[in-house]
Amino acid sequence: MKKFLIGIPLALAFACVPLSTIAAPVVRTIKQTQASGTQAKLQTINIWNGHGVAISFYEIGETIKKVWLDDPSQILLDTDGCLSGLDQNCSSPGAGLIHLRRIKRVNIPGIPQTSTTLLTVITQSSSGERKAYSFRLATSNSTPKYSQVTILNDVAREQTAPKPQLQSLVKTQQTINQIRGGIVVAIKSGWILQQDELHQRLQELIGYIQAGDDISTATNKASVSQDLVNKLIALNNNSDNLRQGNSL
Incomplete structure (x- = not known):
C-alpha cells in the first residue's frame, strides 16, 4: 500500500511535465550546403548548462581533420578521434563527431568576453576533397532543444535520386x-x-x-x-x- 501511495505523487509529477519537453526532438539536422560553400549561412548552435551537444559528420562520410574554437573560455571541445592541435602524438588525425560542453566562464588573457563564438571545422571526403564548415556557438539558459546536430549531404541525395527505370x-x-x-x-x-x-x-x-x-x-x-x-x-x-x- 505504501509503495502505491508513494508512486502517485511521482506519476502526477511526470504528468505535469510539458508535452513539448517530453516530445522534444533529440537530433537537429543541417544540410551540408547550409553550413559549407558559397551559399552557406552561419548556423547557430546553442550550448546549455549540463547538456552537451554533438555535431556529427557520420551521415556524409567526411572525416574531421582540424577544428578551431575562437573562444574556449566557456565551451569545451572534444572529438571521437585525435586531431592535430588538440591531441599530442596524433600520428593519424581524424574524427567523425565533435562534442561540445559548456563550463563556467574562465578568464583567458587576451580573449574578450562575448556571448557567442565561432567554430570552424575542416573535413576531408574519401576522395580527398576538403571542406570548411562554420558554426556560431551560443550559450543558452533555456530548456535544451536538442543534443545532436547531424550534417546531411543534400547535394549527394539529389544527385543519387532514383531515376525512372x-x-x-x-x-x-x-x-x-x-x-x-x-x-x-x-x-x-x-x-x-x-x-x-x-x-x-x-x-x-x-x-x-x-x-x-x-x-x-x-x-x-x-x-x-x-x-x-x-x-x-x-x-x-x-x-x-x-x-x-x-x-x-
Missing part, C-alpha cells in the same frame, strides 16, 4: 499502346465515336499516363472506369491474336 518506361508505353489499340478496335466496331466525349476522356487518360501517373490515378483524373480500360486492353490483345492467327 527503363523497364518501367517500356511497360508504361506498352500499356499506352494497348489502350490506343483497343480504342481503334472500338471505333472500327462502332462502339466509340471519335467525336464522343468518351473518346476525349480516353485521350486525357493516355496523357495522364504519359505524364507519369499510374493507371488508377489516371482513370480517376480522366473520369474513366478501370473496367473500360481493361476491356480496351483486352480488345487490343484479342485483335493482335487474330492478326497473328491469320498470318499463320
Whole structure:
C-alpha cells in the first residue's frame, strides 16, 4: 500500500511535465550546403548548462581533420578521434563527431568576453576533397532543444535520386499502346465515336499516363472506369491474336 501511495505523487509529477519537453526532438539536422560553400549561412548552435551537444559528420562520410574554437573560455571541445592541435602524438588525425560542453566562464588573457563564438571545422571526403564548415556557438539558459546536430549531404541525395527505370518506361508505353489499340478496335466496331466525349476522356487518360501517373490515378483524373480500360486492353490483345492467327 505504501509503495502505491508513494508512486502517485511521482506519476502526477511526470504528468505535469510539458508535452513539448517530453516530445522534444533529440537530433537537429543541417544540410551540408547550409553550413559549407558559397551559399552557406552561419548556423547557430546553442550550448546549455549540463547538456552537451554533438555535431556529427557520420551521415556524409567526411572525416574531421582540424577544428578551431575562437573562444574556449566557456565551451569545451572534444572529438571521437585525435586531431592535430588538440591531441599530442596524433600520428593519424581524424574524427567523425565533435562534442561540445559548456563550463563556467574562465578568464583567458587576451580573449574578450562575448556571448557567442565561432567554430570552424575542416573535413576531408574519401576522395580527398576538403571542406570548411562554420558554426556560431551560443550559450543558452533555456530548456535544451536538442543534443545532436547531424550534417546531411543534400547535394549527394539529389544527385543519387532514383531515376525512372527503363523497364518501367517500356511497360508504361506498352500499356499506352494497348489502350490506343483497343480504342481503334472500338471505333472500327462502332462502339466509340471519335467525336464522343468518351473518346476525349480516353485521350486525357493516355496523357495522364504519359505524364507519369499510374493507371488508377489516371482513370480517376480522366473520369474513366478501370473496367473500360481493361476491356480496351483486352480488345487490343484479342485483335493482335487474330492478326497473328491469320498470318499463320
